[in-house]
Amino acid sequence: MSIAGSWYLVLAAILFGIGSLGLLIRRNVLVMFMCIELMLNAANLTFVTFSRVLGDIGGQAEVFFVLVVAAAEVVAGLGIVVAIFRRRSTAIADDISSMKG
Amino acid sequence: MLHAASLMLAFPLAGFGVLVFFGRRLGERISAIVGTVAIALSFVAAAVTFLGLMHETHRVFTQTLFNWIPVGSLQVKVALLVDPLSITMCLFITFVSALIHLYSAGYMHGDRDVTKFYVYLNLFVASMLVLVLGNNLLLTFVGWEGVGVCSYWLVSYYFDRDAAASAGKKAFVYNRIGDVGLLLAMFLIFSKVGSLDYLTIFSHTSAFSSLAVTMAVLALMLAAAGKSAQIPLFNWLPDAMEGPTPVSALIHAATMVTAGVYLLCRMNPLLALSPNARLVIAVIGGATAFVAATVATSQNDIKKVLAFSTVSQIGYMIMAVGSGAYVAAIFLMVCHAFYKALLFLGAGSVIHGLHEEQDIKRMGALRKLMPWTFITFLIGWLSIAGVPPFASFWSKGDVLDNVYRRYPALWVLGLVTALLTAYYMSRLFYLTFTGKARFSEVAPDGRPAIKTPHESPWTMRIPLVVLAVCTLGIGAIDLPWMHSVNLNHFLEPVFESRLYEPHESNALLVLLAAVDAVVAIIGVLVAWFLWRRTTERPALERSFFKNVWYWDAFYDTILGRPAQSFATFCHDVVDRKVIDGAVNGIAGVAVRGSRVLRRVQTGQVRQYALILLAGVVALLVFVLTRVL
Numbered sequence: 251m252s253i254a255g256s257w258y259l260v261l262a263a264i265l266f267g268i269g270s271l272g273l274l275i276r277r278n279v280l281v282m283f284m285c286i287e288l289m290l291n292a293a294n295l296t297f298v299t300f301s302r303v304l305g306d307i308g309g310q311a312e313v314f315f316v317l318v319v320a321a322a323e324v325v326a327g328l329g330i331v332v333a334i335f336r337r338r339s340t341a342i343a344d345d346i347s348s349m350k351g
Numbered sequence: 352m353l354h355a356a357s358l359m360l361a362f363p364l365a366g367f368g369v370l371v372f373f374g375r376r377l378g379e380r381i382s383a384i385v386g387t388v389a390i391a392l393s394f395v396a397a398a399v400t401f402l403g404l405m406h407e408t409h410r411v412f413t414q415t416l417f418n419w420i421p422v423g424s425l426q427v428k429v430a431l432l433v434d435p436l437s438i439t440m441c442l443f444i445t446f447v448s449a450l451i452h453l454y455s456a457g458y459m460h461g462d463r464d465v466t467k468f469y470v471y472l473n474l475f476v477a478s479m480l481v482l483v484l485g486n487n488l489l490l491t492f493v494g495w496e497g498v499g500v501c502s503y504w505l506v507s508y509y510f511d512r513d514a515a516a517s518a519g520k521k522a523f524v525y526n527r528i529g530d531v532g533l534l535l536a537m538f539l540i541f542s543k544v545g546s547l548d549y550l551t552i553f554s555h556t557s558a559f560s561s562l563a564v565t566m567a568v569l570a571l572m573l574a575a576a577g578k579s580a581q582i583p584l585f586n587w588l589p590d591a592m593e594g595p596t597p598v599s600a601l602i603h604a605a606t607m608v609t610a611g612v613y614l615l616c617r618m619n620p621l622l623a624l625s626p627n628a629r630l631v632i633a634v635i636g637g638a639t640a641f642v643a644a645t646v647a648t649s650q651n652d653i654k655k656v657l658a659f660s661t662v663s664q665i666g667y668m669i670m671a672v673g674s675g676a677y678v679a680a681i682f683l684m685v686c687h688a689f690y691k692a693l694l695f696l697g698a699g700s701v702i703h704g705l706h707e708e709q710d711i712k713r714m715g716a717l718r719k720l721m722p723w724t725f726i727t728f729l730i731g732w733l734s735i736a737g738v739p740p741f742a743s744f745w746s747k748g749d750v751l752d753n754v755y756r757r758y759p760a761l762w763v764l765g766l767v768t769a770l771l772t773a774y775y776m777s778r779l780f781y782l783t784f785t786g787k788a789r790f791s792e793v794a795p796d797g798r799p800a801i802k803t804p805h806e807s808p809w810t811m812r813i814p815l816v817v818l819a820v821c822t823l824g825i826g827a828i829d830l831p832w833m834h835s836v837n838l839n840h841f842l843e844p845v846f847e848s849r850l851y852e853p854h855e856s857n858a859l860l861v862l863l864a865a866v867d868a869v870v871a872i873i874g875v876l877v878a879w880f881l882w883r884r885t886t887e888r889p890a891l892e893r894s895f896f897k898n899v900w901y902w903d904a905f906y907d908t909i910l911g912r913p914a915q916s917f918a919t920f921c922h923d924v925v926d927r928k929v930i931d932g933a934v935n936g937i938a939g940v941a942v943r944g945s946r947v948l949r950r951v952q953t954g955q956v957r958q959y960a961l962i963l964l965a966g967v968v969a970l971l972v973f974v975l976t977r978v979l
Contacts, residue, residue, distance in 0.1 A: 273960050350953055
């Protein structure tokens with residue numbers, strides 16, 4: 251049984267929406283990271299969907315790049331979070347505003 | 352033998368090179384020996400060249416060393432013009448300089464950087480020789496500038512003293528003004544003749560219009576006024592006394608100030624074409640001689656008196672040049688080189704013996720304490736005063752005779768100056784060597800008494816004695832009744848028929864000589880009556896003369912202060928307001944703009960994310976409305 255591609259796209263849009271909403275309203279940095287991951291994976295889902303629909307393997311190959319970049323981003327991001335946490339013992343994004351101009 | 356001419360230049364330059372590169376390692380003593388020997392060898396070379404020249408009949412030779420500037424029609428060679436005039440100059444320059452070098456060994460002993468001193472001295476003499484020997488105006492100009500820069504270094508030798516530093520600057524700036532004259536003369540001559548070689552210029556004098564030649568000669572006179580310290584540029588020379596005394600002797604006697612007179616004598620074929628310019632030259636010379644002589648009567652610094660006497664004597668030479676009496680000018684220059692070097696070195700000996708005291712009001716009675724200095728200074732004094740049969744009686748007499756023929760009014764001025772010369776030199780002599788020993792008392796301004804005046808060491812005494820002997824004999828090189836065999840005859844190839852020939856009867860010449868002698872003796876006697884016992888005569892030491900006719904104050908008022916207020920204006924308004932204002936204004940705009948824009952940077956990550964999202968949405972909306 252095959253499901254139409256549009257469902258996947260709708261799911262991806264919903265996931266992206268949840269992710270972006272979470273990024274905006276949650277204050278814990280870790281949760282914000284998870285939301286970013288959610289958005290990235292929503293994008294991955296669209297890639298895969300279009301790849302299937304259009305019969306082009308390029309979209310699926312692109313996903314691997316996104317996964318690698320996401321992994322690298324998490325490594326760097328979590329490193330920063332740990333460093334901040336050590337110094338301030340907080341992971342609340344709103345408390346961290348030392349870059350204020 | 353004429354090839355020794357290039358050696359004349361080579362020795363001082365070699366001495367300079369050795370001292371520049373190895374001077375510090377050689378130490379004070381060896382440096383002094385190297386410096387002195389270099390100049391002494393240069394004198395030997397000059398003497399050899401002179402002897403070679405004596406045997407020739409034509410007596411004008413050019414020795415090309417190398418091609419210097421070959422540019423189109425401008426071909427300048429480094430070549431030496433060996434002729435009676437340049438060799439006469441070289442002989443006394445190297446001889447007197449060598450003695451001054453020797454004297455410096457004693458005078459500068461223990462000073463902080465004697466090696467550097469000898470570096471400058473050697474370069475100074477080398478520059479002067481380049482000036483004199485150069486066969487074209489450009490090479491002369493090289494020497495001319497070299498002399499200027501060396502005088503700057505040497506005058507401000509004690510550069511940590513404020514007065515010395517500013518005296519050096521003053522000498523430099525006054526000389527620059529004169530240099531403009533020489534440059535203008537060169538441009539003018541090149542545009543007319545197309546060459547800067549002396550001999551080429553002299554064979555193309557017909558290329559000049561009478562206006563051009565007058566302009567050229569006046570420009571040359573400006574150059575001479577700068578270098579030879581004539582009105583209106585004479586003020587630097589007395590200030591140049593801030594240098595060590597041997598430097599004063601070198602500047603005043605052998606090098607530097609004679610350069611202007613030399614230049615005018617060298618260019619005599621041009622001078623011959625412009626009687627008007629010659630009159631200007633004679634008037635400037637006469638006026639300078641008189642003004643400087645009046646000033647010298649009221650100075651208390653032993654070196655200042657001598658400095659103004661130099662200005663006055665050079666004035667005589669310039670007056671002689673203006674009268675067409677070139678040989679008389681050269682004759683006086685040679686005599687002056689000897690007796691002025693003698694007087695300066697004697698003054699240096701006095702200053703040295705009195706531990707740097709220069710005020711003649713604090714001297715006196717040095718006759719017994721410094722017998723060598725006394726005897727030699729006595730000879731120098733009688734020579735410059737024009738007492739027969741000493742040097743200046745013959746040389747200055749020769750000048751005055753020639754001036755009498757051309758410009759009787761200037762002759763009167765010259766005679767008054769001669770009287771003043773005898774008077775101020777005698778005043779200097781009496782106050783220094785006779786009367787009471789005032790240095791052993793505490794000065795009115797609180798300076799302590801000087802306990803132990805001493806005679807100078809042998810390195811200083813030998814030059815004094817040699818110069819004194821030469822001064823006694825030097826007047827004989829151009830005795831009036833021997834014109835056919837002496838200096839006059841020797842210099843004939845240079846001046847040819849342009850010399851003013853005497854037409855007067857012998858009776859008139861004897862009468863003029865008698866007048867000179869009487870004037871000189873009156874001057875000496877008047878000073879003897881006035882200054883033998885007394886040290887203060889305010890009526891005879893007017894502040895007008897003490898302050899050099901307020902000449903410096905005049906320049907300060909018309910040039911110095913306006914320039915200063917213009918500079919202050921530039922600093923306060925142009926620099927502070929306009930330039931700084933523009934720079935600070937631009938920076939201010941950036942600062943104020945950033946102050947507004949910084950509010951955007953809140954440091955809140957979620958806010959940035961919101962803005963980002965809003966941007967994405969806006970883009971999406973924009974794209975979709977276009978597409979759909």
